[in-house]
Amino acid sequence: MMLEDIKAEDNVSMVTQFVLLGFSEFPNLQGFLSGLFSIIYIIILIGNSLIIILTRIDPALQKPMYFFLANFSSLEICYVSVIIPRVLVNLWTQDRTISMLNCAAQMCFFLILGTTESFLLAVMSYDRYVAICNPLHYPLVMNAKKCMYLAAGSWLGGIPIHVGQTCRIFSLHFCDSNRIHHFFCDIPPVLKLACGDTFVHELYVYVVTLLVAAVPFMLIVASYSKIISTILRFPTAKGRAKAFSTCSSHLLVVILFFGSATITYLRPKSMHSPGTDKLLSLFYTIVTPMFNPLIYSLRNKDVIAALRKLLLKI
Template sequence: MAGDNLTIVVEFILLGFSEVPSLQGFLFCIFLIIYLGVLIGNGLLIVIIKMDPALQTPMYFFLGNFSFLEICYTSVTLPRMLADLWTQKRTISFLACAVQFCFLYMLGMAECLLLAVMAYDRYVAICKPLYYPLIMNQKLCVQLVVASWVIGVPVIIGETYQTFCLNFCGPNKLDHFFCDVAPILKLVCGDSYITEVSVQLSAFAYLLIPSLLILTSYVKIIITILNLPSSSGRTKAFSTCSSHLVVVGLFYGSGSIVYFQPKSSYSRGSLKVFSLFYATVTPMVNPLVYSLRNKDVIAVLKKLLHK
């Protein structure tokens, strides 16, 4: 208490699944399975890529980094959700909420950029195959991955500082599973319009720019593939891109619904469902998409199982 009528919020209460108390145990099991699926699926993909010399190519280098990023991304939210479901405590300190918010958006931004890098890699491989080894050399690959991880860090730290420096003096019940921007801004006392616009513009820029790069790359890829003389060549080229397109669609589709849905159409239930989808389900599905649709990965996996 800073005075008789002024309360300073020092912690938030994550409501999460509090409206269905009878399902807490069942939901704990479901999300534990999802988290184990993320760890095992993406971890196995990283091991397969590291172990087999045939997979030491730029495409699999980016895929391995993407799998590691997915593990980090889900580890920001899922362990906390599991702890809340197990203990029924649901409280998170102001600082812990800010840290979770910061890492969630830093890793989400890194994922957007890395997906764009992977699209560029496919563009060079299909549209400029003779120059592929020269352009996508090891130095450039490392630089692209490092840039994907760090380029958004200053922006997100600034957004986090701007958001959590707002005045939180009223209710502290956060109607979400983790510290996301929309439910946090609902608890702000006073005008948060400037912060809301700033966050929306940042999200728009970091979703729009990579998506335009991905779209441009795939337009050129499709034009090149359609001009290939043999049908087998077209099929092989399409198969190398289809997995990436599925992952891009899942991530960008659910993320766009959450962050660009008009305020007038906000639904508490739909917002939480789509947030859960892109934060938990998509990272679990990604290794399945890449492995089941990739003959090289399946062949290495069969060798490992045989051994």
């Protein structure tokens, strides 16, 4: 049963669960949305799992670039699995309640995996930088041990930051309403429900966003500035086209992810609206993971060749 809005004068400890309103403003589209999200989830699982399988079994893909791509695909499966199953349950059952503990857990895992994506994209740009700008040193610099360290750092780096951030947010009192105008427990809509002045918490969110998103993004920009400068000096048009093709898919993913995520988290609280927040969140939580396998496979001849060999064996 849904909790009604809880006012400031009531006992704040009564807020033990929230209501994820999600897409409840479209009552006639609940069945359609349920089917759409189910199909998207299946596409994400199949597409990313296929990339993981190909990079494991094909000898031509036993390179650092594809090791990080397999990590990225594994991440995307985890990332969407934090969000889409809850969305589907809400659509199927029309029971939109979520306990405070589950809400905090969802937010924490979402933020940790989002930070992992940010770090992995930076690592992948560094890999391309070394491969294109220092090709003779590439096998030495990007050895198996260093690749493992970079991948582990990407997966684990956000854990202490976001466990602390989640604890800070859920230590607040929620007294105005328990209705979250979103399809998952994200920071902006949850902060909107907090009592009193949340300026310090908003400032902390900005600082963390700069640390885990802006810094990796600047590293990516620096890497690609060097990469593009090097590519333009290639003697043949064919060599330049091949290098640009390898890098363009990664750049497209970077723009999609960082663009929507940065706008979401660096806007002031007063500029957030439920509709805009949901639209932007759809990009970096669902649309990008769905298109990543297509972006990386359709623009990569090695992956296409590996897929063709696998299909012929089957």
